Amino acid sequence: MNGVPVEGKVVLVTGANRGIGKALAIKALECGAKKVYATARDESKLAEVKAIDSARVVTLTLDVTNSDQVKAAAAAATDVDIVINNAGMGTGAQLLADDVVEKSKLEMDANFYGPMRMVVAFAPILKANGGGAIANVLSVAGLVNFPFAPTYSTSKAAGHSLTQGQRTVLAGQNTLVCGIYPGPIDTDMTAGMTVEKGSTEELANYVFDGIANGTEEIYTDAMAIQLAQGLKADAKAVEKSIAAQFQNVRD
Template identity: 35%
Template sequence: MKIQDSVVFISGANRGLGLAFAQEALKRGARKVYAGVRNPTSTNTPGIVQVELDVSDAASVAAAAAQCGDTTLLVNNAGIARLNSSVLDVPMINLSREIFETNYYGTIRLSQAFALTLANNGGGAVINVLSDATWFARPMLAAYSASKSAAWSFTNALRVELRNQNTAVLGLHVSFMDTDMTHGFDMKKTSPRQVAEAALVGLEAGKEEVLADSFTREVKQSLSTEKAIYLNPPEIA
């Protein structure tokens, strides 16, 4: 799929990776970008149309899909992360429910709502934002990791099903990015703009999976080895 002249819908597009996706899509010639946000503002950026969206609300998702019927590329970017002090903590259950509602069920809702739209517009594509946490669960991010593992599984099933309507599905895996979500974390971080660029370049090249940074590639490559990183985590990752 080519980004030139496409119409892109991005969830969670008010900042971080979502905003970077919007900017990179316009740079590559997208005709229009719908920015799905909880609270639209009066900000007027040429080429970007803010759309009210709460991915945890089925009615909100349906309304956004109805409003944006010319979409040819859906980017499921909206996501939340919450730290848990221990996987044994009782609050872990409610924390997991909250995270899954956005990161997993939100991805399903938007994919279902826009699938017919994409088909009617020639097929198009879906990009699902995943994580190195899909395969490597840090204890403090156990609930988040579980949500991304679930979203990866859904992404793989969605890819197979949507091939029948000529819709490409790309899974984007990335480790820590320099965004509000990771503010205060002292570790190597990747620029959101770099990640968005890698995803859109990969999509145009026909890739079905993009590993956006060196650590994510290292984790994925280790999965079938005896020294898989998820079994032998580094002290700092």
């Protein structure tokens, strides 16, 4: 599939009010996007991104667990070329706890059903606009289970499989479907984690370079690149190593 350089394109980012999503929205502007739909559950939290370039930034309210809001966003953003499904969350659920099913459902709703809803709504728009690209922000935790966030890992593994399926079903309409696989990145999500973290700026560079080059699986930092290489060489060894290393990484 051909790559989609961001320059001159219309980009939509979910969860653009902070963390990785905010960095992706800003990087899209820096790289010459024609327009950026910066979306968030609370639109008022997008003021900082809007202020960067109020002519090119359009803000929208969008909770990806709300089907009506997803449909409304698609009705408002019919000129989109690149959809970045970044919004995601972790509950800290533990596998043997009484509330694990309830918490895991919340993670699945945002991290798995969210990108599913978004692609149902936006695939026809991308098709009408010539194909474009979808980038699902997944995680290396979707490739191997991280023991401090086991159900978050399963939601990202489901997202990984979903991304493969979306790639297949959208190939005929010329839509590039990229999976984004970060290791630990310095955002609110990893606050209190005592591990080395990549930066959101470096991640954003990897993401837009990858989309421009037609890279289907984009690893966004040194840890992610190393983990992906390890999985190719010996997946069982990586599983054991991550299980041993990532038991107690919170302060």
